[in-house]
Amino acid sequence: MKIKFIGGAGTVTGSKTLIETNGFRMLIDCGLFQGLKSLRELNWDPLPILPSTIDCVLLTHGHLDHCGWLPLLVSQGFTGKIYCTAPSKSIAKLVLLDSAKIQEEEANRASEESYSKHTHPEPLYTVQQAEAVTPFFKIIPPNTAVAITDDITAVFENAGHIIGACSITLTLESKTLVFSGDIGRDDDVLMFPPTKPTMADYLFLESTYGNRLHPDLDVKKELETHINTTIKQKGTVIIPGFAVERAQSIMYLLWQLKTEGRIPNIPYILDTPMGANAFHVFLENMQWHKLSIDDCHQMSKMFTIVSNFEETARIISNPQPKVVIAASGMVTGGRVLSYFEHYISIENTTVIFVGYQAEGTRGRRLLEGANEIKIYGNYYNVKAKIFQIEGLSAHGDQQDLLNWLSALKNTPKCVYLVHGENLPADELRIKIQKQYGFKCSVPLMGNEIEI
Missing domain, CATH: 3.40.50.10890 (Rossmann fold)
Structure with a gap:
């Protein structure tokens, strides 16, 4: 099995993790890069594999940095299913349409006011392309094992963070892989505490606030x-x-x-x-x-x-x-x-x-x-x-992330820290190794592992 980090590694945006197993290709999230220009420019680059060869997408939640590249994936040939919870489908539709409208408006304004370096500024994708994503969504219930293929099952479990957000547990090749998505806070104003995983051979954990504790303020x-x-x-x-x-x-x-x-x-x-x-x-x-x-x-x-x-x-x-x-x-x-x-x-x-x-x-x-x-x-x-x-903040802090690991009944072979800038991810790596003794790794963008 090969896993490639084609986004959301070394940065908190552009989440995309590619899994290849027995000729089947899955993408965990398909997000937009935001922030630094060097990152935003990656949105215009093709994926390292053809979208038409990806069989499905598993969407953790509907934030732009996790779903915002879907219109390009579809327009470039993807024809599979996008698995997600019902709220995530609703939120993703809103987010993608809003993103497309903003891009169209900004492209038009840049053209009219001539402040773009491009002669004819274009949006990354259009409203029409955003709308074309909707038929590919496949709603699945939380806390239920769903067969992706005869050999692969997925379970979506509440991650807090935003409405519909889930962590995903995949069972394939006699291994259990857990993808955290974005982990919410144990004491969030609106969301319930995230569900903790109990088993994981390999775990892919976000590290947005890996080096910070939210202040205990009113x-x-x-x-x-x-x-x-x-x-x-x-x-x-x-x-x-x-x-x-x-x-x-x-x-x-x-x-x-x-x-x-x-x-x-x-x-x-x-x-x-x-x-x-x-x-x-x-x-x-x-x-x-x-x-x-x-x-x-x-x-x-x-x-x-x-x-x-x-x-x-x-x-x-x-x-x-x-x-x-x-x-x-x-x-x-x-x-x-x-x-x-x-x-x-x-x-x-x-x-x-x-x-x-x-x-x-x-x-x-x-x-x-x-x-x-x-x-x-x-x-x-x-x-x-x-x-x-x-x-x-809707993101759990360092202690929330450490707590999320506390219910594991086994020792993972490796915890990969993703969706974080390099310093927070590395500090979380040190904390996890010290508290639990788990092997940890901080992958870089473009890295590929075999398990």
Whole structure:
């Protein structure tokens, strides 16, 4: 059996792991590279094998860095099944359409305003190509052994992180392989704790926060303080929100604060159409999260949900103090860029980051103290106050990842640490070896192993 790491190794984006066994080829996730330009350019490169020769994709969850390359896979000849849970199918459809729309809009804008180095800027893929992925999805129930072939079975088990997210246990060639996907937190606001694996011959574990512990802070108190301070200064709070799950977590916490009378009665705005649609996925899949139907309906009433850009423009031009949740969470695209164009250079603006900021993204640069950022070919001075609330990350920290291994009844032959930048992955490797004595390896992009 051969396993090749063609994405999500040495970086937290572009997750793709290829398995070849007895003439059958499977891809675990098919994600988009984000962040550094050198990584983004990889999205335009062909896979090391023809998509038409891949028999199926097993999708851990619907985030862009795990599903965002599917339109290209299909357009380049893939005809197999994409196995995933029901919520993951719904979320992936939203994410892919949103991604395609943003790419088309940015290509058109680059062409009209002539800030691209390309004579005729093109999107990576179109809305039509994103829509073409839908027929290939094959929904499978969680916690159930599903036959992929006569010789391969897969079990999807809750990973927390976002709605529908799962780890995948594969049984093939008399071996058990476990792919973690992205592991959520044991004490997440909305998601249930991830299910721990009990058996694994080889384990492929994400390492996003492999060298960090989430601070033990009162995140509601932090939100309350930042919002009240900004509103007293007649400013605007902008929360770049990952449209799936983090946006709903922030909505829930803000609803609690407002219900408790701890934040003022001002406009609270959700300006991410995909986030609004993701809310319906929560309502349709109540067994996947902690909220009640009443919670969902009550918190949604608090927010103005924006559906078109004309409404975005009206909100931006209104100087009234407000709190805005807008995608994308790493400020790589989406409606949040329009808010930044207007507000990032205003001193009484507060930007609150609530999730992981990948290397090379605008979000990472702002957290590292950038004095200016580039948006649509123009530079803007950064005068807004920039904060991060780490306690709201959807990723488990180092301790969560170590805990996830605690139920194993056997000693894996190797734990491969993927989906992490090099330093966090290596620090997690040392921790795992010290705590459990497991052999660990940190593969690089393009590495291939035989087991």
